[in-house]
Amino acid sequence: MRPKNPLPAVYPFAYQSRPRSGNEVNGLGKSEKRLATPVFHSTGRGGGRQPLDWAALDTLFNVLSSPGCFWQVLRSLWQRRLYAGPVASDRVPVDDPVAMATRIKAKAKQLGAGVVGVTTMVDDALYESYQRPPYEYVVSMGTPMDRREMEYVPQPRAALEVMRTYRRNSRIAIDLAAHIRSLGWRAQAYADGEDLIQIPLALSAGLGQLGKHGSVISKDHGSNFRLAAVLTDLPLAVDAPVDIGVDDLCTSCRRCTLDCPPGAILDDRQMVRGVEKWYVDFDKCVPYFAMTEGCGICIEVCPWSEPGRGAVLSETLLAKRREGSDVTQ
Numbered sequence: 001m002r003p004k005n006p007l008p009a010v011y012p013f014a015y016q017s018r019p020r021s022g023n024e025v026n027g028l029g030k031s032e033k034r035l036a037t038p039v040f041h042s043t044g045r046g047g048g049r050q051p052l053d054w055a056a057l058d059t060l061f062n063v064l065s066s067p068g069c070f071w072q073v074l075r076s077l078w079q080r081r082l083y084a085g086p087v088a089s090d091r092v093p094v095d096d097p098v099a100m101a102t103r104i105k106a107k108a109k110q111l112g113a114g115v116v117g118v119t120t121m122v123d124d125a126l127y128e129s130y131q132r133p134p135y136e137y138v139v140s141m142g143t144p145m146d147r148r149e150m151e152y153v154p155q156p157r158a159a160l161e162v163m164r165t166y167r168r169n170s171r172i173a174i175d176l177a178a179h180i181r182s183l184g185w186r187a188q189a190y191a192d193g194e195d196l197i198q199i200p201l202a203l204s205a206g207l208g209q210l211g212k213h214g215s216v217i218s219k220d221h222g223s224n225f226r227l228a229a230v231l232t233d234l235p236l237a238v239d240a241p242v243d244i245g246v247d248d249l250c251t252s253c254r255r256c257t258l259d260c261p262p263g264a265i266l267d268d269r270q271m272v273r274g275v276e277k278w279y280v281d282f283d284k285c286v287p288y289f290a291m292t293e294g295c296g297i298c299i300e301v302c303p304w305s306e307p308g309r310g311a312v313l314s315e316t317l318l319a320k321r322r323e324g325s326d327v328t329q
Helices: 022-026 055-063 067-082 097-111 156-182 198-204 246-250 255-259 282-291 297-301 310-328
Strands: 115-120 137-144 187-190 225-232 270-272 275-277
Touching (some): 022 282, 055 282, 097 115, 097 156, 115 198, 156 187, 156 225, 198 225, 246 310, 255 297
Antiparallel strands (some): 115 137, 137 225, 187 225
């Protein structure tokens, strides 16, 4: 798909005193390994208390939200009170973590999740100076958005669907955590992305691979979904990261690069906090993101996000890779 009349990257706002570069905060070009630092969208509930460099733009983003989006945000905030809760006194024993993981994934999908995986906590999901959650296992989930609504990115209609999905996502995580607690095991929902970085968890749990546009690409939904997680000490068999051929396409595809109004998407991997990976220019992306209530152009123009196309793309790309490998052997 192509975006419908996206706004140009010309802004009706400006900083009186421009903040420190978000790319610098994120560690772009730095070879030293370290945890991420909050820069935009953070409550500090995870234990971090440092002020955000881009706090003013974060506030403006909230102020510019349409009434519909603002209402969805309020409903999501109200749901947060249910992220944790009492644990049943009778504990269901777990003799087979594989069977239990299958059961929990089925429950998550029954509740509305589109893709589910299990991992253990990974350091890359933690912010610097935040407290490490006291759980061993992570159920990472992705809830798909309505593609018909998302065809309107970056207009308010699509922004509303994004916020509706975040709220649904939160509800799914809350209900799954409550289900696990009913089995006698601790569990807590993490659905706002402010205390944990969801993408590393999703990658580790095998939901998909990181795309050039900086979002997770899954075989079934492309990037047309939103992430949440449930942390628990319920023993679960963990999944492994997957290779569906994303890099094979992203290396040569320029669809998101060409359609990004502020030109924030880079064609080459970058060194970020000691890891070479796909990276989106924060300083170019976030002002446009704020002005358009969340943008989303890059994830919707992505070929992987076309309904029913991901599985075929993956099979084709992996087959070509195998053929090339056979030729060189």
